[in-house]
Amino acid sequence: MVATLQLTDVGVRYGKQEVLSGVTTPVLKGGEVTAVIGPNAAGKSSLFRRIAGLLDGPGTIRIGDGALRSDPGHVCYMPQDTSVNTVLTVYESVLLARKQGAGRKVTDDDLHEVDRILYDLQIEPISFKGLHELSGGQRQLVSLAQVLVRDPKILLLDEPTSALDLHRQVEVLALIRTLARDRGICIILAIHDLNQVLRVADRVMVIDAGTMVSCGPVESVITPALLQTIYRVEGRIERCSRQSPHVIIDGPLGRA
Numbered sequence: 001m002v003a004t005l006q007l008t009d010v011g012v013r014y015g016k017q018e019v020l021s022g023v024t025t026p027v028l029k030g031g032e033v034t035a036v037i038g039p040n041a042a043g044k045s046s047l048f049r050r051i052a053g054l055l056d057g058p059g060t061i062r063i064g065d066g067a068l069r070s071d072p073g074h075v076c077y078m079p080q081d082t083s084v085n086t087v088l089t090v091y092e093s094v095l096l097a098r099k100q101g102a103g104r105k106v107t108d109d110d111l112h113e114v115d116r117i118l119y120d121l122q123i124e125p126i127s128f129k130g131l132h133e134l135s136g137g138q139r140q141l142v143s144l145a146q147v148l149v150r151d152p153k154i155l156l157l158d159e160p161t162s163a164l165d166l167h168r169q170v171e172v173l174a175l176i177r178t179l180a181r182d183r184g185i186c187i188i189l190a191i192h193d194l195n196q197v198l199r200v201a202d203r204v205m206v207i208d209a210g211t212m213v214s215c216g217p218v219e220s221v222i223t224p225a226l227l228q229t230i231y232r233v234e235g236r237i238e239r240c241s242r243q244s245p246h247v248i249i250d251g252p253l254g255r256a
């Protein structure tokens with residue numbers, strides 16, 4: 001069965017302050033990657049926390065069918081802040097994530113999955129380091145391992161590559177793309193780098209000042225007009241290497 005996610009009129013309030021309202025999407029399907037973009041403080045993380053069930057608010061979040069909804073393990077959320085306060089090793093933390101809500105007995109299959117994900121993310125060399133000993137980028141990779149190992153059907157990744165070097169960004173985004181396609185995962189990721197969005201996403205949702213201003217195929221949403229109106233920069237989209245589109249920034253626009 002293909003996992004699906006659809007938002008209707010979804011909003012978020014912190015106390016009396018409404019920070020997001022009226023987010024309505026088409027049906028987002030397993031196998032596809034949707035990038036959520038927009039300026040700082042636009043409401044992207046709040047939207048992720050709302051979808052993950054960590055915040056209440058108006059609107060409807062329809063996830064898959066009844067079978068999926070009754071198994072919360074199928075929706076996994078990786079927050080933006082990956083700081084930790086624990087004495088676990090990398091391996092233990094990923095194994096624990098795998099067993100979350102799934103009984104205590106560790107099977108060969110569990111160990112195999114942990115090994116595979118550590119290998120895919122190229123972090124086996126740090127398997128037995130304590131989480132508190134890791135660099136920011138290493139912590140981010142381990143957080144990613146903790147959600148991927150749970151075999152999610154819907155995966156919410158809030159800026160999963162923000163602490164990674166260029167090589168790791170490219171590798172991780174390629175892995176995300178492959179996992180979506182091969183395992184039919186519906187992946188939603190917040191990301192600021194528009195060139196990476198052009199490489200990885202099928203669809204882009206733009207959030208600005210608490211509202212969704214567009215949601216559609218990548219190349220029809222990432223345009224010079226978007227650069228001007230949302231980011232206040234002058235820029236172009238050009239086909240460069242291998243004919244793939246790139247954002248080229250010419251300069252900032254002045255203050256409005």
Ligand SMILES: Nc1ncnc2c1ncn2[C@@H]1O[C@H](COP(=O)(O)OP(=O)(O)OP(=O)(O)O)[C@@H](O)[C@H]1O
Pocket residue numbers: 014019038039040041042043044045046047080
């Ligand atoms: N726990 C909270 N309590 C009150 N207001 C909050 C809380 N978390 C976020 N906000 C506010 O909600 C708004 C949206 O914040 P959010 O973190 O969703 O933005 P974002 O688009 O993810 O930003 P960034 O790109 O900077 O990570 C901001 O004005 C922020 O100050």
